[in-house]
Amino acid sequence: QPVLTQSSSASASLGSSVKLTCTLSSGHSSSIIAWHQQQAGKAPRYLMKLEGSGNYNKGSGVPDRFSGSSFGADRYLTISNLQSEDEADYYCETWDSNAQVFGGGTKLTVL
Amino acid sequence: EVQLVESGGGLIQPGGSLRLSCAASGFTFSGYWMHWVRQAPGKGLVWVSRINSDGSSTNYADSVKGRFTISRDNAKNALYLQMDSLRAEDTAVYYCALAYTVTTDSWGQGTLVTVSS
DSSP states (O other): OOOEEEOSEEEEOTTSOEEEEEEEOTTOTTOOEEEEEEOTTSOOEEEEEEOTTSOEEEOTTOOTTEEEEEETTEEEEEEOSOOGGGOEEEEEEEEOSSOEEEOOOEEEEEO | OOEEEEEOOEEEOTTOOEEEEEEEESSOGGGSEEEEEEEOTTSOEEEEEEEOTTSSOEEEOTTTTTTEEEEEETTTTEEEEEEOSOOGGGOEEEEEEEESSSSOOEEOOOEEEEEOO
16 A cells, blocks of 8 residues: 655745645555645645656636646645745645555644 | 535444445546545545445445445446444545546545444
């Protein structure tokens, strides 16, 4: 079963950019992942699906400021021109034949 | 527009049972896998169970295997989670989720389950 590793926290200034990382465990470096955003007190929101090639497919209404990229086993979510509403928890997700797996989440603070 | 509306949560004593429901609309429910995902207070997202489009294949997290049962009624556009032998550690918000492909694409608003005496 794959394991997804995320940093527990990140911070960046209003108007700047931040790159969040999700690392796939050994043997799963080519897996597709999804990124989800969860603002405080709200349900999660699907952001995008991200392939190992770096191709990504965003959900409806997700701003252009959100983009994805990949390198090896690492999957990245980049948020440009940070806004206050981007302060949230960000989770990555993947799957295998037996289960879905979520990373532990990264808490993003916008300074 | 996809809508997923969970119901059935509440306060239940340890060892008790509860059945969660998820009413789906805005998409062809019978065509897609569906998931239950939970989130304990102050903690991260944890996958619970999934079911394929016709209900013939199911998977469970080890922590709920043998106690929870996922099912669906495609005629009613409804997803269910039967939860038996509930424990304090099952306390969480339970989300219903749609998977158009291999990962989650849309989320419900969640229903809170509290297991406590």
